[in-house]
Amino acid sequence: MSPAPDERDRIRAAMDRILQGAPQHSNGALTIVALAQEADVPRNALTQRHLDLKNDFYAQVRSRGQTPDSEIRLRQQIVKLKELRAEDTAELSQLRTDVDHLVRVVHQLTVENRQLRGALSQSASSVRVLPTQPHPNRTL
Structure with a gap:
C-alpha cells in the first residue's frame, strides 16, 4: 500500500x-x-x-x-517498578529471616522429639502413652 x-x-x-x-x-x-x-x-x-x-x-x-508524553509515562512506570522492586527486596529479606528461624525451630523440635522417644523406649520411664479418645464426629 x-x-x-x-x-x-x-x-x-x-x-x-x-x-x-x-x-x-x-x-x-x-x-x-x-x-x-x-x-x-x-x-x-x-x-x-x-x-x-x-x-x-x-x-x-x-x-x-x-518531554514527550510517552517518555513521561515510561519514567513514571520506572519509578513505580523501582518501588515495587524495593518492596519485593524487603519482603524477600524478611522471608529469608523467617526461614532461618523456622529451620532452628524444626531442629530444636527434632532434638526434643528424639529425647522423648528415647525416654519412651526406656522401661523405667516416667513418660506414659495416654489412650486416645475417638473423635466426636467419627463413628466406630
Whole structure:
C-alpha cells in the first residue's frame, strides 16, 4: 500500500498544530499516536514509512525543553517498578529471616522429639502413652 501523496504534508501540519498547542483532531499529547491521529494517518505511517518525521517530531519536542508524553509515562512506570522492586527486596529479606528461624525451630523440635522417644523406649520411664479418645464426629 503506497502512502497518500499529501501524507507527509499532513504530518508536518499536524506536528505544527500539536507543537503550537492547537490540535484539531487529537488530544494534543506529545506522542506518535496523537500525531498520527492529528494528521489522520495510521500510526504505522510514522513508525514505518516516515521515520524521519517521527524523529523530527521528537527532536522538536526536546528542543523546546519539553518531554514527550510517552517518555513521561515510561519514567513514571520506572519509578513505580523501582518501588515495587524495593518492596519485593524487603519482603524477600524478611522471608529469608523467617526461614532461618523456622529451620532452628524444626531442629530444636527434632532434638526434643528424639529425647522423648528415647525416654519412651526406656522401661523405667516416667513418660506414659495416654489412650486416645475417638473423635466426636467419627463413628466406630
